[in-house]
Amino acid sequence: MNYFDYAASAPMRPEATEAYVYCAKDFYANSESLHDPGALAGDFLQHARNKLADVLSVRSDSIYFTGGGSDGNFLAITALANGNKERGRHILVSPLEHPSVMNTVHFLQSSGFEVDTLPVRADGRVHAEDLNKCVRHDTILAIIQHANSEIGTIQPMSKIGALLRERDILLHSDCCQSFGKLSMSSVIPYVSSITVSSHKIGGPKGTGAVYISPGTRAIPLMQGGVHEQGFKHGTVDVPAIASFVTAALLAHAELDDWTLHMNNMRHKLLSIIMRSENIVVERSHSPVLPHFVPIRLKGMEGQYAMLELNRQRHAVSPGSACKSGQQEPSRALLSLGRNENEARELVRITLGKETNESEIEQLGKSLLTMAANHGLTKVREHA
Amino acid sequence: MNYFDYAASAPMRPEATEAYVYCAKDFYANSESLHDPGALAGDFLQHARNKLADVLSVRSDSIYFTGGGSDGNFLAITALANGNKERGRHILVSPLEHPSVMNTVHFLQSSGFEVDTLPVRADGRVHAEDLNKCVRHDTILAIIQHANSEIGTIQPMSKIGALLRERDILLHSDCCQSFGKLSMSSVIPYVSSITVSSHKIGGPKGTGAVYISPGTRAIPLMQGGVHEQGFKHGTVDVPAIASFVTAALLAHAELDDWTLHMNNMRHKLLSIIMRSENIVVERSHSPVLPHFVPIRLKGMEGQYAMLELNRQRHAVSPGSACKSGQQEPSRALLSLGRNENEARELVRITLGKETNESEIEQLGKSLLTMAANHGLTKVREHA
Incomplete structure (x- = not known):
């Protein structure tokens, strides 16, 4: 996992x-x-x-x-x-x-x-x-x-x-x-x-x-x-x-090394998932914690995306951990001006000391596939 | 210790x-x-x-x-x-x-x-x-x-x-x-x-x-x-x-064995310290936890007795641990009818799984010596 x-x-x-x-x-x-x-x-x-x-x-x-x-x-x-x-x-x-x-x-x-x-x-x-x-x-x-x-x-x-x-x-x-x-x-x-x-x-x-x-x-x-x-x-x-x-x-003591590692891992992940226009990276222009990669898969509830990623052996969160099981729109996304449906799409990816490139690549690949298939599903639904 | x-x-x-x-x-x-x-x-x-x-x-x-x-x-x-x-x-x-x-x-x-x-x-x-x-x-x-x-x-x-x-x-x-x-x-x-x-x-x-x-x-x-x-x-x-x-x-799972061990250790300690008439064992006639041996050294504040026992490598308590540093009469002893001075004499000895006979003997010896010397001191003071 x-x-x-x-x-x-x-x-x-x-x-x-x-x-x-x-x-x-x-x-x-x-x-x-x-x-x-x-x-x-x-x-x-x-x-x-x-x-x-x-x-x-x-x-x-x-x-x-x-x-x-x-x-x-x-x-x-x-x-x-x-x-x-x-x-x-x-x-x-x-x-x-x-x-x-x-x-x-x-x-x-x-x-x-x-x-x-x-x-x-x-x-x-x-x-x-x-x-x-x-x-x-x-x-x-x-x-x-x-x-x-x-x-x-x-x-x-x-x-x-x-x-x-x-x-x-x-x-x-x-x-x-x-x-x-x-x-x-x-x-x-x-x-x-x-x-x-x-x-x-x-x-x-x-x-x-x-x-x-x-x-x-x-x-x-x-x-x-x-x-x-x-x-x-x-x-x-x-x-x-x-x-x-x-x-x-x-x-x-390790703060500088950790920050560098987080920046590398985050850039790596962003460079992969930004290939899909169905994935929105919710990093505002203000300073953000270096290990946070909050994203949305357009049209897919965060809880659903989390469960699908879990099936693919990636543990992510639909938002603040203490609220899991109670699916509410992300208050942070609402405050950024997203609508209620968009605010329910939050997927919170947070990295750590043990995160490595291979894990990032696997996660990126899973997200791209999900985004592509989900986009396809939506096109079909609308056809 | x-x-x-x-x-x-x-x-x-x-x-x-x-x-x-x-x-x-x-x-x-x-x-x-x-x-x-x-x-x-x-x-x-x-x-x-x-x-x-x-x-x-x-x-x-x-x-x-x-x-x-x-x-x-x-x-x-x-x-x-x-x-x-x-x-x-x-x-x-x-x-x-x-x-x-x-x-x-x-x-x-x-x-x-x-x-x-x-x-x-x-x-x-x-x-x-x-x-x-x-x-x-x-x-x-x-x-x-x-x-x-x-x-x-x-x-x-x-x-x-x-x-x-x-x-x-x-x-x-x-x-x-x-x-x-x-x-x-x-x-x-x-x-x-x-x-x-x-x-x-x-x-x-x-x-x-x-x-x-x-x-x-x-x-x-x-x-x-x-x-x-x-x-x-x-x-x-x-x-x-x-x-x-x-x-x-x-x-x-070990409750019966532990209770037996506590009874043995307690009786051992009581059999030693009851030799001194300056030591009062404060076990009421009602049922009491088997690992508790609450005592008083007549005329000696519990805090003082605790510190003296500590010098002799025995860790005991003057009462409820959460109140140490604030020397008050023991509420339990007051409720038993002891006066305020007596209620300040409480020494709480509590035994455990690791307590052994040798430790009990050393503690008993220290208590007897303290009681004897303290009694002597009091006699001298009154002389």
């Missing part, structure tokens, strides 16, 4: 697995326990926190380990909203966010917050001018992802962040798709908080982290915890964190 | 680590993805769910995997409260609960629920007659742990459950300390939901499960999720779950 669904989940790096096993064996005590085994686990955890802080160029006490990307989005957004509700109850959110963000926002709505959706222009991006028009006197928080999980569009975080800072509004940015794929230096200085995920960069599932900018008022929904400065409840999963940070360090 | 803090966290079983590594390598796709790698991960997850359902003798669709015990308590309690708030807003809770339960209950209080604390008698247990007196017409939920995390007292779940069922009140029971240590058949028929943890039985941290009795009205706080029937957000951590269930199956 050729795996082209790296944006959903990536295989664990062998080094990350080794770190997990090593840590699970020798550092199993509760990292908050005051005896020596607890202190050892606690030291190991602090070491991991320092290393992740280095990768992000932030203070280590601004890092909070979580139970993954969705957990991180929930914890960070509710803590920012809860910590600032005395200042106002209005929240702005882009329409491109991951379901974990949208569901958190709906929860906040049911708890008395007001939410408005930000406009997105045809380049797939939130523009600072438009954002400025949506701001009210009681706006406390804007939620704008770094990179989109359906088509990979990268948002102009510095412009957005500068405007929001000027107006004293917090900014949470879901960086689960971009962390380990882009330098976070284009995000960190402009945000109040970010969420990162482990399993999308070759770390274990079930862990991740939130960064909260020092001085930001954040009050967790559930009070009284002792782990992670009260941000996240429950015994800290030190082995998973050690493994995650190992993967993060490797991804960081 | 001799480890006597199994109730805080246990070392991972080698079989559980193997299961983790195997699954992380070959079943890394998102278990909700519709392509073959996703379906394989999904099948693996379903297999694990079926196996855990077998252990609990429940339907597999009543099992929801979580991010651990604390996460499970939060998710289950808020879902039961949220799902039944139209019927009433009164909740009863025992004073012996884990911080994750108490913190969840405080969160519910801030969301408009009323909470009353149940009385506990000198045997460390909630009695059905007392519970009955606390019930109001608008009581929807009682929260009573199966076994206490400080001194191991086991609650009379069948009597409590029968009363609550009669009065149409839901019962959530935190079974994180008892799961894998006692048969759950004495709990499951009497409850609406239970929480179990993985890392206390030799599985990985960061995972666990909630059982919700079929037909129970439960509405998660955060709506719209697709994983775990909408109960828990985020990509499911299939490797950790496979590893957890492996540990659960082994614990279940």
Whole structure:
């Protein structure tokens, strides 16, 4: 099977697995326990926190380990909203966010917050001018992802962040798709908080982290915890964190090589599939994550194309993995101006470290054949 | 180092680590993805769910995997409260609960629920007659742990459950300390939901499960999720779950042998330390978890005793691990009628599979010496 669904989940790096096993064996005590085994686990955890802080160029006490990307989005957004509700109850959110963000926002709505959706222009991006028009006197928080999980569009975080800072509004940015794929230096200085995920960069599932900018008022929904400065409840999963940070360090060290490899693989795939006029490549003119190749086979639902590609031993996604089984038009494509039928045609191909030329050639060939046969079918239907 | 803090966290079983590594390598796709790698991960997850359902003798669709015990308590309690708030807003809770339960209950209080604390008698247990007196017409939920995390007292779940069922009140029971240590058949028929943890039985941290009795009205706080029937957000951590269930199956299979071993080790330790009249064994006359040996060294704070034992290479706990660093009187000892000073003397010794006679002898010797020297110190102080 050729795996082209790296944006959903990536295989664990062998080094990350080794770190997990090593840590699970020798550092199993509760990292908050005051005896020596607890202190050892606690030291190991602090070491991991320092290393992740280095990768992000932030203070280590601004890092909070979580139970993954969705957990991180929930914890960070509710803590920012809860910590600032005395200042106002209005929240702005882009329409491109991951379901974990949208569901958190709906929860906040049911708890008395007001939410408005930000406009997105045809380049797939939130523009600072438009954002400025949506701001009210009681706006406390804007939620704008770094990179989109359906088509990979990268948002102009510095412009957005500068405007929001000027107006004293917090900014949470879901960086689960971009962390380990882009330098976070284009995000960190402009945000109040970010969420990162482990399993999308070759770390274990079930862990991740939130960064909260020092001085930001954040009050967790559930009070009284002792782990992670009260941000996240429950015994800290030190082995998973050690493994995650190992993967993060490797991804960081290999970023240039990985980017080059992604560019090569993507160009290779594009050069093949662009031969067909039935295939539309949905890369906007704005910057896009290098491992994303979002396409449409004209007239073919994404879910159908995904199943057909699966039969040909290629694993791709019809969009954001968390929504599979619920076929809805891609919100990212709708925001680019595609109609509902076109937005249902999205096929998300995402490449990874292990992707090679032979796999790309096989995928390209399958797509060309599908596009040609489907075009033929449509001609026949219309005849 | 001799480890006597199994109730805080246990070392991972080698079989559980193997299961983790195997699954992380070959079943890394998102278990909700519709392509073959996703379906394989999904099948693996379903297999694990079926196996855990077998252990609990429940339907597999009543099992929801979580991010651990604390996460499970939060998710289950808020879902039961949220799902039944139209019927009433009164909740009863025992004073012996884990911080994750108490913190969840405080969160519910801030969301408009009323909470009353149940009385506990000198045997460390909630009695059905007392519970009955606390019930109001608008009581929807009682929260009573199966076994206490400080001194191991086991609650009379069948009597409590029968009363609550009669009065149409839901019962959530935190079974994180008892799961894998006692048969759950004495709990499951009497409850609406239970929480179990993985890392206390030799599985990985960061995972666990909630059982919700079929037909129970439960509405998660955060709506719209697709994983775990909408109960828990985020990509499911299939490797950790496979590893957890492996540990659960082994614990279940070895339960009789383990119980025998615990009884032997406990009796051995008791036979040594009961020689000193400065050591009080805090095992009530009610049933207690077999691996718990809660003691007090008269006149010595538990935290101090813990640190002194640590110097002598024994890792014990001053109480519930999640509260270390915050020295408070043990709520379990207070409920048994001890005064505040006595309740600060708790030393929680918890044994495990790997505990052996030699370790027990060393621990017993250290405790006797400490008790003798401390007694001597006190005599000198009073002279």
